[in-house]
Amino acid sequence: MPKLWCFLSTITFFQLCTFTFSRLELVPTPPLPILPLPSYAQLKWQQRELIMFLHFGVNTFTDSEWGTGHENPAIFNPVGLNANQWLSTAADAGISLVILTAKHHDGFCLWPSKYTDHSVEKSPWKNGHGDVVQELVNAAKPLGVDVGLYLSPWDRHDQRYGHEIAYNQYYLAQLQELLNRYGSVREIWFDGSKGKNAPNMSYYFTDWFSMVKELQSSINIFSDAGPDVRWVGNEKGFAGSTCWSTINRTSLSIGNASIEDYLNNGDPKGTDWLPAECDVSIRQGWFWHKSQTPKRLSQLLEIYYNSVGRNCVLLLNVPPNSTGLISEADVQRLREFRRAIDTIFSTNLAEKCSVKVSSQRGGKGGGFGPENVLDSDHLWTYWAPRDDDKEGHWIEIRGTGTDGGLRFNVIRIQEAIGLGQRIKRHEIYVDGKRVANGTTVGFKRLHRLEEGVVHGKILKIRIEESKGLPLISSIGLHFDPFWHPNGQRPK
Numbered sequence: 001m002p003k004l005w006c007f008l009s010t011i012t013f014f015q016l017c018t019f020t021f022s023r024l025e026l027v028p029t030p031p032l033p034i035l036p037l038p039s040y041a042q043l044k045w046q047q048r049e050l051i052m053f054l055h056f057g058v059n060t061f062t063d064s065e066w067g068t069g070h071e072n073p074a075i076f077n078p079v080g081l082n083a084n085q086w087l088s089t090a091a092d093a094g095i096s097l098v099i100l101t102a103k104h105h106d107g108f109c110l111w112p113s114k115y116t117d118h119s120v121e122k123s124p125w126k127n128g129h130g131d132v133v134q135e136l137v138n139a140a141k142p143l144g145v146d147v148g149l150y151l152s153p154w155d156r157h158d159q160r161y162g163h164e165i166a167y168n169q170y171y172l173a174q175l176q177e178l179l180n181r182y183g184s185v186r187e188i189w190f191d192g193s194k195g196k197n198a199p200n201m202s203y204y205f206t207d208w209f210s211m212v213k214e215l216q217s218s219i220n221i222f223s224d225a226g227p228d229v230r231w232v233g234n235e236k237g238f239a240g241s242t243c244w245s246t247i248n249r250t251s252l253s254i255g256n257a258s259i260e261d262y263l264n265n266g267d268p269k270g271t272d273w274l275p276a277e278c279d280v281s282i283r284q285g286w287f288w289h290k291s292q293t294p295k296r297l298s299q300l301l302e303i304y305y306n307s308v309g310r311n312c313v314l315l316l317n318v319p320p321n322s323t324g325l326i327s328e329a330d331v332q333r334l335r336e337f338r339r340a341i342d343t344i345f346s347t348n349l350a351e352k353c354s355v356k357v358s359s360q361r362g363g364k365g366g367g368f369g370p371e372n373v374l375d376s377d378h379l380w381t382y383w384a385p386r387d388d389d390k391e392g393h394w395i396e397i398r399g400t401g402t403d404g405g406l407r408f409n410v411i412r413i414q415e416a417i418g419l420g421q422r423i424k425r426h427e428i429y430v431d432g433k434r435v436a437n438g439t440t441v442g443f444k445r446l447h448r449l450e451e452g453v454v455h456g457k458i459l460k461i462r463i464e465e466s467k468g469l470p471l472i473s474s475i476g477l478h479f480d481p482f483w484h485p486n487g488q489r490p491k
Helices: 002-025 040-048 083-092 132-143 164-181 205-215 257-265 297-305 328-345 370-374
Strands: 050-054 097-103 146-151 187-189 220-223 229-231 276-281 313-317 354-357 393-398 406-408 410-415 423-430 433-438 445-448 454-456 458-466 472-478
Touching (some): 040 220, 040 313, 083 097, 132 146, 146 164, 164 205, 297 313, 328 472, 354 370, 393 472, 406 472, 410 423, 458 472
Parallel strands (some): 050 097, 097 146, 187 220, 229 276, 276 313
Antiparallel strands (some): 354 393, 393 458, 410 445, 423 433
16 A cells, blocks of 8 residues: 555656646746847946046147147146036936046046156146046045046057057056056947047057956947947937947947948847947037037937937037036036936826737736836836737837827837847837838837827837847837927927
């Protein structure tokens, strides 16, 4: 009898195991990713949306954009410099990363480098004991704002420039100073900008990038060719209406003007995840000039829609003045800009709507339903259609108010980019009438409607073409009171 009991118990155990495994096998799994994928650091960067550049140096005192390299350090004397004001201005504008020009093309260093005397150490500011980089870091930390640095490859002052090995050693030495001395740096900026008459020499970018990653593994490296963030191809702050985060790095080179369109649009067949950063200044110039004023709010919003709203991060330059402060006009315009963004996007008119989809992965309760497009997670919860849904993918937002009506002029769509960028082409209809269409979506696509405010009961987004299954993480319907196409005033 004990042997029989043992045998029956064993059968029952295996039956239970089989039942348990079968139940687990019925839980829907996420779809396979579409490669390439972003890194953790790239995902964090993408979610910042708006970051700040601080162009500051001897040019601030000479009313110029490109210094000659012959400036006397004695001209650098920002007697009222207050990095706390810079960072509080950034934080109030919702900015989480600030990038400082530690050295621009003129070669003047905003920190006391032991490899050159062309620095703050030879200036009258703080009797030669100042350190702008350190003051930036000290001001950023208590506000939770991250720091980035720009170290210009082109150096019009240092005599080693033009002597390939000597200058590359000098540049690497200064990289090590900055990345060892000032704590965590989240982004470092490289470019290929230089004058036509500059000495011809090669920069050892591969060596520089390797050193950067060795010293700070979580940093994002920006350049025309990445490897983490790419230039968008212009300084207007506009991405292409098609903008893939994917590209082929083997087709890129730093300082090559012939690839600007490729940088602007990306590549659907790209083998590297290399999202674009849109750099533009709040003023006409990159450095502060007394004669210049900040861009109008309408211009800044136009830039926002064409950068953040096209799957990019906006790097907005706000240059401190010769006193060492961000000018009050710029401070006020930034506050106005942030208030406008919050006014437009703090309310999602779709939140109280019902959502219907063409199909749902795993069926109702499977975890990939349409309710995910209205939650607060814009990365890891998403609507996914069934693998076998071949009839076209769509998602429908239906008003549920007493009049069943919706009134908006901005449509937001976001993809679950943690599993790759997928959507190639989409169209949007309101009550059967097409109101917008586009190509890529990526982390965020904003459609500010050309006809202005629309009224309707049903909004339908049709995914006309995608790489694999489209995965939509968030949808928003918003009202922009600052948008007046053709003189239209929202009612």
